[in-house]
Amino acid sequence: MKQPILEITNLHAGVEGKQILKGVNLRITEGEVHAIMGPNGSGKSTLAAILAGREGYSITEGQIHYYGKDLLEMSPEARAREGVFLAFQYPVEIPGVNTTYFLKAAVNEVRKHNGLSEYDAMEFLNLVKEKMKILHLPEDFLKRPVNAGFSGGEKKRNEIFQMVVLDPKLAILDETDSGLDIDALKVVSAGVNKLKRQDNAQLVITHYQRLLDYIIPDFVHVLFNGEIVRTGGKELALELEERGYDWILKEELQTA
Amino acid sequence: MTTATETIEGFVKSEYKYGFFTDIESDSAPPGLNEDIVQFISTKKNEPEFLLEWRLKAYRHWLKMEEPKWPKVSYPKIDFQKIVYYSAPKRKGDGPKSLDEVDPKLLETYEKLGIPLRERGRLAGVAVDAVFDSVSVATTFKGTLAAKGVIFCSFSEAVHEHPDLIKKYLGSVVPYTDNFYAALNSAVFSDGSFCFIPKGVRCPMELSTYFRINAANTGQFERTLIVAEESSHVSYLEGCTAPMRDENQLHAAVVELVALDNAEIKYSTVQNWYPGDEEGRGGIYNFVTKRGLCKGRKSKISWTQVETGSAITWKYPSVVLQGENSTGEFYSVAVTNNYQQADTGTKMVHVGKNTRSTIISKGISAKHGQNSYRGLVKIQKGATGSRNFSQCDSLLIGNKCGAHTFPYIEVKNTSSSVEHEATTSKIGEDQIFYCNSRGIETQDAVNMIVNGFCKEVFKELPMEFAVEAQKLLGVSLEGSVG
Numbered sequence: 001m002k003q004p005i006l007e008i009t010n011l012h013a014g015v016e017g018k019q020i021l022k023g024v025n026l027r028i029t030e031g032e033v034h035a036i037m038g039p040n041g042s043g044k045s046t047l048a049a050i051l052a053g054r055e056g057y058s059i060t061e062g063q064i065h066y067y068g069k070d071l072l073e074m075s076p077e078a079r080a081r082e083g084v085f086l087a088f089q090y091p092v093e094i095p096g097v098n099t100t101y102f103l104k105a106a107v108n109e110v111r112k113h114n115g116l117s118e119y120d121a122m123e124f125l126n127l128v129k130e131k132m133k134i135l136h137l138p139e140d141f142l143k144r145p146v147n148a149g150f151s152g153g154e155k156k157r158n159e160i161f162q163m164v165v166l167d168p169k170l171a172i173l174d175e176t177d178s179g180l181d182i183d184a185l186k187v188v189s190a191g192v193n194k195l196k197r198q199d200n201a202q203l204v205i206t207h208y209q210r211l212l213d214y215i216i217p218d219f220v221h222v223l224f225n226g227e228i229v230r231t232g233g234k235e236l237a238l239e240l241e242e243r244g245y246d247w248i249l250k251e252e253l254q255t256a
Numbered sequence: 257m258t259t260a261t262e263t264i265e266g267f268v269k270s271e272y273k274y275g276f277f278t279d280i281e282s283d284s285a286p287p288g289l290n291e292d293i294v295q296f297i298s299t300k301k302n303e304p305e306f307l308l309e310w311r312l313k314a315y316r317h318w319l320k321m322e323e324p325k326w327p328k329v330s331y332p333k334i335d336f337q338k339i340v341y342y343s344a345p346k347r348k349g350d351g352p353k354s355l356d357e358v359d360p361k362l363l364e365t366y367e368k369l370g371i372p373l374r375e376r377g378r379l380a381g382v383a384v385d386a387v388f389d390s391v392s393v394a395t396t397f398k399g400t401l402a403a404k405g406v407i408f409c410s411f412s413e414a415v416h417e418h419p420d421l422i423k424k425y426l427g428s429v430v431p432y433t434d435n436f437y438a439a440l441n442s443a444v445f446s447d448g449s450f451c452f453i454p455k456g457v458r459c460p461m462e463l464s465t466y467f468r469i470n471a472a473n474t475g476q477f478e479r480t481l482i483v484a485e486e487s488s489h490v491s492y493l494e495g496c497t498a499p500m501r502d503e504n505q506l507h508a509a510v511v512e513l514v515a516l517d518n519a520e521i522k523y524s525t526v527q528n529w530y531p532g533d534e535e536g537r538g539g540i541y542n543f544v545t546k547r548g549l550c551k552g553r554k555s556k557i558s559w560t561q562v563e564t565g566s567a568i569t570w571k572y573p574s575v576v577l578q579g580e581n582s583t584g585e586f587y588s589v590a591v592t593n594n595y596q597q598a599d600t601g602t603k604m605v606h607v608g609k610n611t612r613s614t615i616i617s618k619g620i621s622a623k624h625g626q627n628s629y630r631g632l633v634k635i636q637k638g639a640t641g642s643r644n645f646s647q648c649d650s651l652l653i654g655n656k657c658g659a660h661t662f663p664y665i666e667v668k669n670t671s672s673s674v675e676h677e678a679t680t681s682k683i684g685e686d687q688i689f690y691c692n693s694r695g696i697e698t699q700d701a702v703n704m705i706v707n708g709f710c711k712e713v714f715k716e717l718p719m720e721f722a723v724e725a726q727k728l729l730g731v732s733l734e735g736s737v738g
Contacts, residue, residue: 052693055685080695092690095681096708102694105704109695145708162694 002030005067005170005201006051012061013050020046022226023062028170031198035212035237036205038223039245044205045089047223048174051203052086053079066170080106081113083169083200087159087176094146099158102146103128103165110166128165134194135161136187152179160191171195172203177211189214209241222248284474285342291315294443297342301412301446304419307426314432314442321436327599328628328660329568331504331541339506341444343474385410385449385465387478395449397461406490407452408463411479414450421452425483429512429549429576437508437570438545441477445510448478453488453519462718464493467509475506482512484519486552491522493721504532504567509544517552517579522560524717525573526725529565536595536624539567546573547603550582550611558585559602560716562725567596572630574603577611577639584613587713589725592625592657593733601631601662606639606672615646618710621657622733628660633674635667642672651709652682653702653733681709703730 004027011024020043028034038044050057051064053076064071071079094102100121107127108118119127125142132141135157147155156176163171173192177185192202192215204215212220212234220236221228224245229252230236240248285296294315298308323334385395385408401408407418415422432442449465465480484490507529513521523546532539542565548557559573575584586602604613619627633644650659661678683705691701707714707726714722 054689054693076689076692077695077697080693086693088690088693092684092686094687094690094705094708096711097704098708101708102691102704105696105700106694113695166694 002198003067004029004065006071006203007065008062009064010062011047011050011059011064013046013057013059015046015057019060020226021050024223024226024228026221026228028201028203030201032219033196033202033204033215033217035215035217035220036203036223036228037207037209037220037237037240040207042223043226044207044223045174048086048089048172048203048205051079051172052076052084077109080166081110083110085163085166085168085171087156087163087171087173089174089176089178091147091150091155091159093148093150095148097146098143099146100124100128100142103162106162107165131161131164134164135191137161153181153184156180156188157184157191160188164191164195167195167200169200170203171200172205174205175207176204177206177208185211186214209237212237224249224252283344284340287340288337289315289339289341289444293341297444297446300342300344301415303415306419306423307415310427310432311443314439315444317433318436318439318443321439323436324570327570327630328626328662329570329597329599331568331597334506334541336440340474341477342446344446385463387447387449387465387467387476400460401463404457404460405454406457406459407450409450411445411448411450411481414481418450418452421483422450422481425481425512425514426479427512429514429547430510430545435545437543438510441479441508441510441545444475445477445479448509449480451480451482451490451492453482453484453490455485455488457485457488459488459490462491462493464495466495467507475508477507478509480509480511481514482521482523483514484516484521484555486516487518488516489520491524491718493524493526493718495526495528504539504541506541506543507566509546511544511546511573513546513548513557515548515550515552515555515557515579515582518554519552520556520558521548522558523548523573524721525559525561525563526717526721526728527561527563527565527569528728530567531565531596532567532594534594534623536567539596540565542566542569542571544571546571548573548575548584550575550577550579550584550608552579552582553608554581554583555579556583556585558583558587558716560587560713561589561600562713562717562728563588563590563598563600564728566598569596569598569600571600572602574605575613576605576607577613577642578607579611580608581610581612582608583611585716586613586615586617586631587716588617589620589710589713589729590618590627590629591620591622591729591733592627593622595624597626599628599630601629603632604634604644605632606635606642606644608639610641611639612642613644615644615648616712617646617648618713619648619650619659620653620706620709620733621650621659622653623657625657626660627658628662630662630664632664633666633676634664635669635672635674637668640669640671642669644672644674646674646676648676648678649709650678650680651706652680702733706730706733 006028008024008026011021013021104124217234220232222230294311395409430438432439451463453459515521529540550557557575563569577584584604590598590600592598617629621627629648635642648661659680663676665674688698688701
């Protein structure tokens with residue numbers, strides 16, 4: 001029997017006194033790919049940030065459980081070590097810190113947490129070399145400082161590369177497709193699909209349907225005004241692509 | 257809800273682990289400064305006449321000088337009559353002939369500081385001269401060095417054993433007229449280190465001086481003189497600590513380096529004087545003049561400094577590039593945390609043809625720290641075909657600190673080139689969160705970013721000290737989680 005990985009119950013949250021999420025419910029089970037779609041300002045990125053543990057949001061109601069544990073009680077680094085991964089919409093530049101060093105530190109934090117021995121430089125290089133090929137990353141990539149001077153596409157590929165290396169239980173992709181051309185989109189999607197297994201899950205947040213041509217979701221949720229207003233299969237994404245968000249909003253208003 | 261900024265600031269609360277005081281009987285001059293005190297110091301040290309004359313000239317010149325007002329630092333006026341200019345741990349008889357005669361309390365002090373002086377525990381491959389308040393208490397590995405013809409001893413000893421060398425080189429790079437603090441030092445300096453590397457010798461080990469201020473209300477005025485003869489090579493390191501006290505203490509040192517043809521001197525400093533407390537009480541005023549003279553052709557002088565301590569730092573390790581094709585380098589990391597202030601940088605004075613200089617300066621400011629880079633690149637008319645490259649980067653942690661850059665560039669010929677690059681960046685909460693979200697704790701993230709920022713300088717330090725410097729930087733910038 002498959003285990004639930006993430007259970008969000010009646011989540012209300014906001015920032016600086018402004019209510020953004022108004023009762024989100026979401027349950028993600030092992031082996032599933034979920035997509036959250038919605039217009040700008042619907043609360044998609046807020047949800048991603050809260051899941052990763054960014055400060056500055058106040059949770060006014062509701063709960064989040066991750067493998068049965070209270071996720072909101074965990075520090076961001078504890079979440080990461082337990083297998084939560086957020087691919088940032090806007091990856092941060094860290095000049096002076098090279099990518100190998102950074103990623104090795106991250107991988108070893110997870111290994112320490114799991115009671116495993118830390119990788120030395122050679123072991124780590126062997127691990128990442130294979131994975132770099134998947135993402136079509138250039139050789140010198142590991143030597144460059146984290147995201148510093150990277151193009152938008154390179155930054156996004158670096159996020160997915162980190163995800164592939166860290167092999168999380170729950171991967172959250174926050175608008176990873178924004179700013180990517182079609183070739184980069186394919187490369188990134190291939191990376192994400194490679195990660196998919198029966199014992200993990202992915203939560204793909206996107207504004208556009210086109211990413212879902214390459215990453216096929218089991219469930220599509222429409223987030224609007226801080227609530228999930230509709231859930232369906234992958235065909236819901238196509239319908240949104242064709243008709244926009246307006247028709248859902250109209251139906252919402254009628255039923256309200 | 258705590259903001260990320262507060263969290264970061266929590267990490268910059270530092271704890272100074274060298275703040276203990278050694279209760280040892282000392283032999284001190286009364287506070288105050290006049291010709292009698294200068295005479296007293298000279299007599300105490302049984303100095304030759306020429307040195308006393310030199311001291312008195314320096315003192316008389318100092319009286320006519322004024323404290324420099326141009327640095328971007330502020331502090332209450334120093335009362336030079338309240339300072340004790342000479343303090344030495346009391347000795348039995350004429351002074352220790354060997355380590356067995358050194359007060360065990362002193363040996364313990366150095367052991368606590370991680371500088372074991374006893375034969376067994378000595379740092380492998382590093383010869384140490386230990387200076388306690390005003391005097392040198394011990395120098396290790398003298399025999400090994402002497403076999404190669406290398407002289408490494410306390411300044412006082414050199415005055416007696418090698419008066420000709422002292423006479424020839426003392427004040428030859430930093431004359432007593434140079435500046436207010438150099439003049440003061442020249443009048444009252446009590447001890448320090450002397451190194452002489454003869455022609456063609458590559459010094460077989462790192463040389464190092466460890467300075468410790470212990471007594472209260474005492475100023476430390478030491479001089480270091482390093483002479484590298486033709487085609488010789490030496491790497492030298494100095495370290496410094498002091499007890500935690502509420503009063504400020506003055507440290508005004510002078511370091512002179514002379515490199516002859518094809519000689520190379522690498523001078524590294526890890527400065528960790530007591531920086532004062534979180535409120536800015538106490539700490540050392542570190543007003544130091546350091547200058548190297550590339551006297552010979554193809555000589556090279558390289559300064560590397562990691563400055564984490566002192567309430568106020570005022571120092572500009574400089575190189576006068578006199579010999580043709582000589583090279584000067586300055587690599588610096590300066591940290592100002594809490595209420596520390598630093599006005600530091602370098603002067604590269606190009607005199608000879610085809611001379612090269614490189615300046616890499618990294619300033620890190622946290623809390624209310626104020627960090628200024630001040631540098632002069634001067635290319636004289638005759639220094640044709642010369643080149644300089646300067647890079648000054650500042651890193652800010654939190655939003656109450658400051659970083660300032662004052663580059664001065666003077667080029668008097670048309671065949672030389674000067675490049676200057678400067679950046680200012682901030683450790684942002686976004687960067688910290690990004691690291692957190694990859695499983696890396698905030699403290700490790702700050703260290704990682706700071707070390708990354710400084711790595712160009714750390715790689716210039718001798719290996720064993722690079723590791724120390726990284727740790728020291730971590731300690732200076734860490735504390736309880738906010």
